[in-house]
Amino acid sequence: MVKNIKLISVVFLVIVSFFILLKGLNKTNNYSPNLNSSKIDFNFKAKFLYSDEETTLYELINDKDFSIINIWASWCLPCRDEHSFLLNLKSLDKLNIIGINYKDNEINAKKFIKELGNPYSKIVVDPSGVNSIELGAYGVPETILINNNSKTILKKYIGPLDDKKFAELKLIIKNEN
C-alpha cells in the first residue's frame, strides 16, 4: 500500500509538472514594465539628425496635444514594416511624431527616410542608445504615445506596429480629451 502511494504521488507530480511546463510554452515571457511606474524624463538632450543643434525632449513635444515617440533604425527590418503605419498616422492633426534614430549610421538613416518617406516632424539621433534607456525603451522598434498636456505615457508598444495596434492608437487619440 505504501509503495502504491509513492508510485501514485510520483506519477501525479510528473503529470502536474508536465502540464505546468506545457502551459509555460505558450506564455510569452516579454516582460513589460508597469506604465504608471515609468515616468519620462523630459530633459534628456539629443541632437537632430538633419542639423547639429541639440534639443531636449521637452522642446520636441511641446506643440500639439499628443506625441508619438518612435524609436527606429535603418538596420532594423521590422521598422521598415511599421513605417507605412507611421506615415498613415502623420495625417492626424492632433498628433506629433518624433523619431529617435537608434544606434544608426547617419548616411543610412537619411537614405532610409528618403526611400520610405518621412512621417516624423522631428528626428533626433541616439548613437549610444543611452537616450532610449532613459526613456525606458528596450530596443527597436518601439512606439510610445504621450499626452502632451499631462505629460504622461498613454501607451507603449514594444515591437513593430501592426493593424491592431494602429487601430488602438487611433482610438486612444480619438477618445482622449
Add this chain to the structure above:
Amino acid sequence: MKIKILIFIIIWLVSFFNFSYADNSEKVDQISKNLRCLICQGQSVYDSQSDFALSMKILIQNKIDEGQNDEQIYDFLKSKYGEWIVYDPEINKNTVLLWVLPLILFVFGGILILRKVSIK
C-alpha cells in the same frame, strides 16, 4: 641581463596599464552583474553583448561619472523598467512567499532533525 630587465619592465608596464584600465570599469561590472538584461533571457547586463546591454553599460558609466551612487542608479533603472530589472527582489505581496518559504523549510527541517535526535 639588461634585456631581461627591459622585458620585465615592459611586462610590468603593460600589466600596470591593464590594471588601471580594469579599475575604471569595475564599478560598472559590479552594478551590471545585478541587472537583468531584459531582452536576453537568463543573462545579466554584464554577460550580454546585446545593444540594450551595451547601452546600459554606457549609461551606468555616465551615471558614475556624474557622481551617483549604486543606490541612485538602481532606483533610476527601477523607475524606468520596474522591479524586474534587478536580481534582488523587494519584499512585497508578490514576493513574500519567495522570501519566507526558505525560512519555513529551514525551520521545518530543523524540527525534523531535532525530533529524530531526541527519539534516539
